[in-house]
Amino acid sequence: MLTRVKKENFVLRFWSTLHLASQRLLKPNLSAGFGLFVGCLVVGSVLASEPVYIGFDGAYAQKTSTSAQAIELGTQLAISQINGAGGVLNGRPLVLVTSDNHGIAARAKDNFVEFAERPDLVAVYGGKFSPATMQTMGLSNELSMLSISVWGSADPISENPSDYPFVYRLSLRDQWAIPAMMRHAKERYKADRLCEVMPQTAWGRSGDRALSANLERLGQTVTYTRWYNWGETGFAEVIKSCVRSGGQAVILIANEQEGAQWIKAMSALSPEQRVPTVSHWGVTGGALHEMVGTAVNEVDFDVIQTFSFINNTRPQAVALAREILADLRFSTLESITSPVGIAQAFDMIHLLAMAINKAGSTNRVAIQKAMQTLGTYEGVIRTYTNPFSDTNHDALTAEQVLFVRLQADGALFPISVK
Amino acid sequence: MLRDEVSGGVTRLIGLQLLFTLLLLAIVTLAGGFYAVKTELDHKKQIISTRISTELSSMVNSLNALAESPVLWTALTDTTDKEAFLTPLLQSLNRSEAFQVSILDYRGREILVPQKPLAAAADYQSFLAQQVGARGLSFSVFSGSDGKTYVGILFPIVSPLTDSVVGHALSIYSLEASLAQLRLSDDTKVVITLDAPVSGTNTEIFGGDGFWTMASVSRDRITTLLGDYVFYLRVSESYGQVVLGVLLLLVIITGGGLIALRQGRRWANDFSRRTLFRFDQLLVLTRQIIQGQPVDSLEDERGDEISEIRQTLGKLLTEQRQTFELIRTSASVFKTAGEAIMITSSDGRIVEAIPL
Numbered sequence: 001m002l003t004r005v006k007k008e009n010f011v012l013r014f015w016s017t018l019h020l021a022s023q024r025l026l027k028p029n030l031s032a033g034f035g036l037f038v039g040c041l042v043v044g045s046v047l048a049s050e051p052v053y054i055g056f057d058g059a060y061a062q063k064t065s066t067s068a069q070a071i072e073l074g075t076q077l078a079i080s081q082i083n084g085a086g087g088v089l090n091g092r093p094l095v096l097v098t099s100d101n102h103g104i105a106a107r108a109k110d111n112f113v114e115f116a117e118r119p120d121l122v123a124v125y126g127g128k129f130s131p132a133t134m135q136t137m138g139l140s141n142e143l144s145m146l147s148i149s150v151w152g153s154a155d156p157i158s159e160n161p162s163d164y165p166f167v168y169r170l171s172l173r174d175q176w177a178i179p180a181m182m183r184h185a186k187e188r189y190k191a192d193r194l195c196e197v198m199p200q201t202a203w204g205r206s207g208d209r210a211l212s213a214n215l216e217r218l219g220q221t222v223t224y225t226r227w228y229n230w231g232e233t234g235f236a237e238v239i240k241s242c243v244r245s246g247g248q249a250v251i252l253i254a255n256e257q258e259g260a261q262w263i264k265a266m267s268a269l270s271p272e273q274r275v276p277t278v279s280h281w282g283v284t285g286g287a288l289h290e291m292v293g294t295a296v297n298e299v300d301f302d303v304i305q306t307f308s309f310i311n312n313t314r315p316q317a318v319a320l321a322r323e324i325l326a327d328l329r330f331s332t333l334e335s336i337t338s339p340v341g342i343a344q345a346f347d348m349i350h351l352l353a354m355a356i357n358k359a360g361s362t363n364r365v366a367i368q369k370a371m372q373t374l375g376t377y378e379g380v381i382r383t384y385t386n387p388f389s390d391t392n393h394d395a396l397t398a399e400q401v402l403f404v405r406l407q408a409d410g411a412l413f414p415i416s417v418k
Numbered sequence: 419m420l421r422d423e424v425s426g427g428v429t430r431l432i433g434l435q436l437l438f439t440l441l442l443l444a445i446v447t448l449a450g451g452f453y454a455v456k457t458e459l460d461h462k463k464q465i466i467s468t469r470i471s472t473e474l475s476s477m478v479n480s481l482n483a484l485a486e487s488p489v490l491w492t493a494l495t496d497t498t499d500k501e502a503f504l505t506p507l508l509q510s511l512n513r514s515e516a517f518q519v520s521i522l523d524y525r526g527r528e529i530l531v532p533q534k535p536l537a538a539a540a541d542y543q544s545f546l547a548q549q550v551g552a553r554g555l556s557f558s559v560f561s562g563s564d565g566k567t568y569v570g571i572l573f574p575i576v577s578p579l580t581d582s583v584v585g586h587a588l589s590i591y592s593l594e595a596s597l598a599q600l601r602l603s604d605d606t607k608v609v610i611t612l613d614a615p616v617s618g619t620n621t622e623i624f625g626g627d628g629f630w631t632m633a634s635v636s637r638d639r640i641t642t643l644l645g646d647y648v649f650y651l652r653v654s655e656s657y658g659q660v661v662l663g664v665l666l667l668l669v670i671i672t673g674g675g676l677i678a679l680r681q682g683r684r685w686a687n688d689f690s691r692r693t694l695f696r697f698d699q700l701l702v703l704t705r706q707i708i709q710g711q712p713v714d715s716l717e718d719e720r721g722d723e724i725s726e727i728r729q730t731l732g733k734l735l736t737e738q739r740q741t742f743e744l745i746r747t748s749a750s751v752f753k754t755a756g757e758a759i760m761i762t763s764s765d766g767r768i769v770e771a772i773p774l
Contacts, residue, residue, distance in 0.1 A: 061580040102580045104495050106523035131496035200489070200503055201496040229488035230495060231578055257579060 051095040052088055052362055054079075054352065055115035056125040056345075057132070059103035064256050067128040067285030070341030071150055072098060075125065077323055077342070078349035088356045094349070097121065101132050108132035109139065116143040120362045123148050123352055125345065128255070128285045130154035130203040133167075140166035144364045146371070148352070150344045151285065153177055154206035158393040166368055168393045170348040171340075172281065172306055174203075176398035178210035181251055181278045181304055182218050184403050188302070188415075189276040191249030195224040195242035197235075197262075198253035207253045207280065223247045228258065235265040243275055252279040256286025263288075267298035276300035278403075285338055289410035296406050306400040307343040307381045308414050309333040316380040320346060334411035344396075347379035351387065351395065420697075424690035425683075432682035440675045444668050451664045455657040459634050463653040465600060466608055467638045470651065473596055474569065477517050478555065478642040481573040481587045484511065484519065491577045494523070494585040504530045516596035522586040526550035526572075529585065536592045537562045545570050550586065555644060559610055567593040567610065605656040612649055630658035696724045700731070707735060747771065 056075060058068030079094045087093045099115070101108040108126070115124045116139070123146035126133030130152035137157070140147040146166050149157050153172040161167075185191040196211055198204035204227065215221060223245035226238045235258075242250055252262060259279060266274050281304050289296065309321045310333050320343070321333055330336045351374055356362065358370035376385045387395040404412040484490055484507075493503045504521055511519045512532050520531040526546040528539065541562045549556035549572045556572040569591040577584045597608060615635055633654035640647040696718070706713045716732035718725040748771040751758045755773035763769050 059580075061582050063579065063581065102524075102577075102582045102584065104524060104577075104580075104582075104584050105498070106494070106525070106527075106529070106585070110525070129495070131498055134498055200492050202498040203496075205499070229492040231488040231491050 049087070049092045050120065051093045052356060053095050053097050053118060053121035054123055054125065054349070055111075055118070055121055056096060056098045056127070057101045057108055057111045057115070057136075058098060058125075058127040059129055059132070060098070060100040061102040062286070064286040064288075064291065065103070065128065066287055066337045067151055067341050068100075070285075070338030071125065071127055071345040072096070073324070073327075074150075074342035074345030075349050077320065078346045078353075082349065082353045088353050089361070094353065101127075101129070103129045103132065105129075105131045105135040109135045112136040112139050112145070112147070113143070116145045122146060122356060122362050122364055122367055125150050125348070127151050128282060128341075130157060130206070131201050133157055134202055137164045137167050140164060144368070146352075146364060146368060148348055150348050151341055152203075153280070154203045155210065156202065156206065161389075161391060161393040164393075166364075168371060168388060168395070170344050170351070170387075170395035172304065172396065172401075173394050174206045174210040177280070177304055177401065178207050178251070179214040179218065180398060180401040181280070182211065182214055182220055184302060184304070185249035185251065185276070185278045186218060186220060188403075189249045189278075189300070191247075191276065192220050193223045193246050193248045194220055195226070195245065195247035195250045195275070196222055196253075197226045197228065197238060197242075197250055199258070200227050200229050203282075204253050207251075211251060230255075230258070232258065233261050235262050236269065239266055239269060239275060240273060243273055247275060250275055250277045252277050253282070254279060255282040256284075256288040256291065259283030259288050260291035263292045263295050263299055263301055266301075267292075267295035274299060277302070279303045281305055281340060284404075284406070284412060285341065287337070287410070289406060289408060292408075294408045296408055302403045302405055302415060303412065305340050305402050305404050305412065305414075306396055307340050308402060308404060308412060309336055309339050310411070310413060314380065316378055317343070320380045334407070334409065334413075337410060339412065343380045347377075347381055347384070348395070350377055350379065351384060421687075421690045421694050424694065425686045428686035428689055429679075429683045432686060433679055436675045436679055436682070440671055443671050447664050447667055447671075451657075451660050455632055455655070455660050456634075459632055459653060459655050462602065462606060462655070463634045463636060463651065466597060466602075466653055467636060467651050469596060469600065470593070470610065470649070471638055471640050473514075473516060474571070474591060474640045474647075474649075475642050477571060477589050477591060478573075478640065478644060478647075480511060481519065481555075481571060481589055482643055484587050485573055485575045490521070490575060490587075491579070491584060494521070494529070494575060495577070495579075501530070508532065515592075516599075517589055517591040520588045520590070522546070522550075522588050524583045524585055526586055526588075536590045536595070537566075537568045538564075541568065542570050542588070542590065546572065546588070551583075555647070557612055557647060557649075559612055559649075567608075569593065569610065603655070607654045609652040609654075610649055611652070615650055615652065628656055628658070630661055631656050696720075700724060700728060703728070704731065707731070744770065 054075070056072060058071060059065050060068045075096050079096055082088065083093045097115070097118070099111040101111055112124055115121055124136070126136065126147060126149045128151040133147065133149045133152045134154060134156055136147045139145070141164060144166060146168065149169040149171055151171050152169065153174050155174045157167060158169040158173065182194065185194060196208065198207050211222070224242045224247050252259070254262060262277065266277065277300060279301060284303055284305065309317060312318065324330055324336055324342065336342065354374050354377060355367050355370040358374070359366035371388050372390060374384070374386060374388065376383065381396065381400055384395060403415045405415055406412060489503060489507055508519060508521065508530060518532045518536050521529045523529050541560060542558070545558040545560060549558070553574060558570040560568055560570060562568050571589040571591070573587040574583045575585045575587055576582065593608060593610060631654050633652055635650060635652045638649055638651050640649060703713050703716060716728045716735070718728045748768060751771040751773045757774040759772040759774060760768055761770040761772070
C-alpha cells in the first residue's frame with residue numbers, strides 16, 4: 001500500500017517539479033499544459049541523466065497540517081533552482097520523493113528504511129514531528145543514510161553528533177528556543193512566574209528540560225505545569241489553574257490543533273482570567289487561523305519562528321518570496337503558510353546539493369563527510385559558513401529567533417513591526 | 419392341581435405386575451436421567467455463554483475506551499519512552515487472568531506487550547496478517563501452541579488528527595482461564611467458533627466427542643457499544659457416568675424384581691395352600707362320606723362359601739340319614755307289623771309308618 005502511494009507520489013512530484021520549473025522559466029499566464037510541455041523541453045537535457053533522489057517523509061495525512069506541504073514547496077523551489085542551473089554532479093537532476101508518515105513514529109521508521117533501499121537516494125528529510133525524526137536516528141547509523149530535520153526542534157535530534165553522525169538539522173533547537181521564549185515572556189509580559197503546558201512526547205520532554213535548565217539563569221519560576229495528550233480539549237481549566245497559581249505567562253508547546261483549542265479557551269474567558277501565551281512554533285505548521293478565526297485577536301499569543309517573509313530585506317529571502325508569489329497558490333507575503341518550513345527546506349536543499357557536489361558522488365558516507373566542510377552559502381535565512389562540524393549538526397543558532405503574532409487571516413507578523 | 423392352577427395364576431399376576439412396574443421404572447429412570455443431563459448441560463451452557471459474552475463485551479468496550487484515549491494516540495505517534503506512558507495504562511487493563519491487551523503499531527508489530535503473555539506471539543500471527551489493515555473490529559478464535567483456545571480481538575486505533583490507523587490494540591482472551599473460574603468438570607468440553615457449525619444449533623444426544631456424549635450448540639451474542647457480534651458455542655459433556663448409574667439402578671431394580679417375584683411365587687403357593695386348605699378338608703370329608711366312613715362335624719363358623727357348602731353338605735347328610743331311618747322303619751313296619759298307621763302327605767306319599 002505504502003509502495004503504491006509512494007509511486008503515485010513520486011510521479012506526482014516528478015511532474016510537479018517539471019511544472020514548477022516551467023513556471024519559473026515562463027510567463028505565469030501560459031496555459032498549464034503548454035508550460036509543462038515547454039518545461040519538459042527546458043529541463044529535458046538535465047533529466048536525461050540519472051536523477052539524484054532526496055526523500056521527504058512528511059505528515060501529509062494530518063488534516064490541518066500545512067508543514068509538510070510547506071517543506072515540499074521549499075524543497076521543490078530549491079530543486080528547481082538547482083536543476084535549472086545544471087543539477088548536481090555535472091548534470092544530474094535532483095528529484096524529490098515523498099512519503100506520508102501521518103505524524104506516526106512507526107511509519108516514519110518504515111518509510112526511512114524504504115527510502116534507504118532506493119539507490120541514489122542520498123538523504124531523507126524529516127518534518128514537523130520530532131518523535132518521527134528521532135525514531136530514524138538509529139537507522140541513519142545502521143543504513144548510513146542522512147537524516148535531516150528541517151522542522152523538528154527536540155534537542156536529542158542533534159545533541160550528540162558523534163553518536164549520530166548522519167543526523168543533521170536546519171531548524172530551531174529547544175536548547176536555545178525555549179530560553180528565547182522565556183526571555184520573550186519576561187521582556188514583553190514582565191513574566192517571572194511561568195506556567196508550562198506541553199505534550200506527553202519527546203518534543204514536550206525536550207522543551208521541559210530546556211525550560212527547567214534556564215529558570216534560575218533567567219530569574220523565573222514555574223508555578224504550574226500541565227502535560228497533555230494529543231487530541232485533548234478543555235484547556236479552560238488549565239488556564240484558570242495557571243492564573244490561580246500566580247502564573248504571569250504560559251510557555252506553550254503545541255501543534256495547531258491544541259493551539260486552536262488553547263486560543264478558543266483563552267478568548268472565551270474574561271480578560272482578567274486570561275494570561276499571555278508564548279507558543280512554540282508547531283502551531284504555525286497548520287491552518288491555525290482557520291480553526292480559531294477572530295478569536296486570535298482577543299488573546300496575547302506570540303509564536304517563535306526562525307524566519308519571516310514579512311519585512312525581510314535579505315535579498316535571498318526577497319528572491320524566494322518573489323518565486324513563491326509567482327506560483328498562484330499565494331497572493332501576498334502574508335498569505336504564505338508555514339514560512340519557516342519553506343525557508344528551512346529551501347536552504348537545506350542548497351546545502352545538501354553543495355555536499356553532493358563536494359562528495360562527487362551519491363555515496364552517502366562521502367556526502368556525510370562533505371557536510372562537515374561545506375564552505376559558505378548565502379541562504380534565505382542566514383549566511384551559512386561551515387554550518388556543520390564534527391561537534392555541531394545544527395545549521396541555525398539562537399540569533400535567527402524571532403517572534404510573530406498570528407492574525408485572523410493567517411498572517412504571521414513579526415512582533416517588532418506590528 | 420387346583421392349587422397349582424391358583425398358585426400359577428397368582429404368580430403370573432404378580433410377575434406381570436412386577437414386569438410392568440419395572441418397565442415403568444426403567445422408562446422413568448432413563449427419561450429422568452436424560453432430562454437431568456440435558457437440563458444440566460443447558461444450564462452449564464447458559465452460564466458459560468453468559469460468562470463468555472460478558473467478558474468479550476467487557477473487553478471490546480475496554481478496547482473502545484482505550485482506542486478513544488488521547489494518551490494512546492499520543493503514545494502511538496511517539497514511541498520514545500513508550501514504557502513510561504503505556505505501561506501503567508496496560509497494567510490497569512491487564513488485571514484479569516482471562517485476557518490481556520497488547521499495543522501494536524499500525525502494521526501489527528508489537529510495541530508493548532504484557533510481561534507474561536497468555537498466548538505466544540506466533541500463535542496469532544496469521545490472525546494479524548489477515549486482519550491488520552482492516553477497518554473496524556476483528557475477531558478470531560485460534561488454538562495456541564499450548565493446546566488452549568484463545569479469542570483474539572484486534573481493534574484499529576484511529577487518531578482523529580489523521581483519520582488513519584496509528585496502531586492497534588490486541589486483546590487475547592483465554593477461554594480456559596476464563597472458564598476455570600466456573601470449576602467445570604473435566605469431561606465438559608467447550609468449543610467457541612465464529613462460523614455457524616455444519617450441524618446447526620441443536621442438541622446432539624450422541625455428540626462427536628464420544629458415544630455417551632451430549633452436546634448443545636447455540637448462537638450467542640456479544641453486545642458492545644460498537645454493535646452486536648455473533649459467536650457459536652458448543653458445550654459437550656459425557657453422560658457415561660449417568661448411564662452407568664441408570665444401568666446400575668435398573669440392575670438393582672431388576673434384581674429386586676426377581677427377588678420380589680420369587681417371594682411372590684412363595685406367597686402365591688402359601689396363598690393357594692391357605693385358601694384351598696378347607697376346600698381340601700371338604701374334599702376329604704366328602705370322600706369319607708362317600709366311602710361311608712364316619713365324619714367329624716361339618717360345622718364351620720367362618721360363614722364363607724366353603725362354610726355354606728359344608729353346612730349344606732351336613733344338612734344333606736342329616737336329611738339323608740333321617741330319610742334312611744324312616745325308610746328303614748317303614749321297611750321294618752312292613753316286614754314285622756300286622757297293623758300300622760300310615761301317615762301320608764296330601765299327594766298320597768307315605769310320610770311316616772307307625773306300627774300298632
